[in-house]
Amino acid sequence: MEQVIAKTEEFVKREMSADSTGHDWFHIDRVRNIALKIHEKEKIGDPFLIELAALLHDISDEKLHSSKEEGEKKLTSFLSLLPLDELKKNQIKEIIETISFKGGNNRNITTAEAAIVQDADRLDAIGAIGIARAFAYGGKKGQPIYDPNINVRTSMTNEEYRKGHSSSINHFYEKLLKLKEKMNTKTGREIAERRHLYMEEFLHEFYNDWNGKHQ
Numbered sequence: 339m340e341q342v343i344a345k346t347e348e349f350v351k352r353e354m355s356a357d358s359t360g361h362d363w364f365h366i367d368r369v370r371n372i373a374l375k376i377h378e379k380e381k382i383g384d385p386f387l388i389e390l391a392a393l394l395h396d397i398s399d400e401k402l403h404s405s406k407e408e409g410e411k412k413l414t415s416f417l418s419l420l421p422l423d424e425l426k427k428n429q430i431k432e433i434i435e436t437i438s439f440k441g442g443n444n445r446n447i448t449t450a451e452a453a454i455v456q457d458a459d460r461l462d463a464i465g466a467i468g469i470a471r472a473f474a475y476g477g478k479k480g481q482p483i484y485d486p487n488i489n490v491r492t493s494m495t496n497e498e499y500r501k502g503h504s505s506s507i508n509h510f511y512e513k514l515l516k517l518k519e520k521m522n523t524k525t526g527r528e529i530a531e532r533r534h535l536y537m538e539e540f541l542h543e544f545y546n547d548w549n550g551k552h553q
C-alpha cells in the first residue's frame with residue numbers, strides 16, 4: 339500500500355510540476371493532507387482510497403491536456419499499472435469522476451471518499467491560499483485583478499467567462515464565496531467557515547484600499 343502511494347506521488351509530481359495555474363504539486367499535497375485530516379475527524383471512508391483519489395484528482399484535468407479524452411487516458415493507463423484489484427481501481431476512478439465534474443454540481447456525491455476529497459479540493463480554493471490561487475490563475479489568463487465596470491454581483495454566462503470578460507475579484511462572487519455552503523462534511527464546513535470569513539475581510543479591505551478610504 340505504501341509503495342502504491344509513493345509511486346503515485348512520483349507520477350503526480352512529474353505530471354504537474356510545470357503548471358502555474360494553481361494546479362501544481364503543492365495543491366495536490368495540500369488536498370491530500372486536508373482530506374486525510376477530515377477523514378480522521380469524521381471517521382468515514384477508506385483512507386487509502388481517499389489518499390489515492392486526492393493525489394490523482396487533477397491528473398485528467400482538461401487544462402493540463404489537449405483534450406478531455408487524453409486526460410482520462412492518462413489516469414486510466416496509470417491506474418492500470420498499479421498492483422491493485424479492479425474494484426479498487428474503479429472506485430478511485432469513480433471518486434475522481436464525481437468530484438471533477440465541471441459545469442455544475444449536478445453529479446451527486448455518493449461515497450464518503452468523494453465527499454471528503456471534494457471538500458478538501460474546495461477548501462484549497464478558499465481562504466488565504468484560495469485568494470492567492472485566484473490571482474495567480476487570473477494573471478496567467480491575463481484577466482484584470484478587478485474591474486469596477488464588471489458587476490460583481492451579477493452572474494455571467496459561461497460564454498462570457500471563457501471570453502475572459504471577468505476579473506479575479508469577480509471569481510469570488512461567481513464561485514469562491516459560494517463554496518462554504520456546498521461542503522459535504524461537518525469538518526469541512528467548520529474549516530470553510532474560518533476561511534470564508536477571511537475572504538470577506540480581504541474583500542472589505544480590498545474595496546477600502548481601492549476607494550482610498552482610511553488614508
Ligand code: ADP
Pocket residue numbers: 359360361396399459460462463468471472473475476504505506509514
Ligand atoms: P480545481 O480543479 O483544483 O478545483 P480549478 O481548475 O477550477 O480548480 O481552478 C484552479 C484555481 O484557479 C482555483 O483556485 C480557482 O479558484 C482558480 N480559478 C478558476 N477559475 C478562475 C477565474 N476565472 N478567475 C480567477 N481564479 C480562477
Ligand code: NI
Pocket residue numbers: 365369395396459
Ligand atoms: Ni484540485
